[in-house]
Amino acid sequence: MTSAFDDLRPEPPRSPAVFLDKDGTLVENVPYNVDPAKLRFTPHAFDGLRALQAAGFKLVVVTNQPGIAFHFFDRASLTRLQRAMEARLAAEGIELAGFYACPHAPAAPRMAGCLCRKPAPGLLHQAAQALHLDLARSWMVGDILDDIEAGQRAGCRSVLLDVGNETVWRMSPLRTPHARCQDLLQAADHILAASCAAPSASALAQETE
Incomplete structure (x- = not known):
């Protein structure tokens, strides 16, 4: 039973998040892969995420998963890959709070109204609404500048994994990352230092070795 006082209760605090691009950031970039057997996580990903x-x-x-629009694979295949990824992470003590994918092709005229394909911030907004996230305290980590722009358009800070996957370098204020790192452990170190949230990721990783 609810009362008039329920509406006066303060909203629970929103959580900070780290938004992760998938291919080239969280896992090695195998184009259009949905085969769990080919799933390989990037160097030091587990330590950084923990x-x-x-x-x-x-x-x-x-x-972004345009392979769905191109009919290279279907949503069910992507979901199977997602479940395999979640299981691998869970075995390392890591829980994904959410997995959000844009199925649209780039520059498709019929998709002119798409708000979810990065560099648009729609996926981050969807996640923030569903998971009660604080975008101002959150970070976007990706391997190309479209990821950086998406994060900053959503109000997040950003880290570019500078591993050679960005080739165009079309720069603008929204596409200028707050930091450049070589892997997810370095990215975690930067995020934790900037957020004053905890000891460095590297120190925590050494404690578990």
């Missing part, structure tokens, strides 16, 4: 999770960040994947 440190972020321990510091209170929700971990959310936001990914």
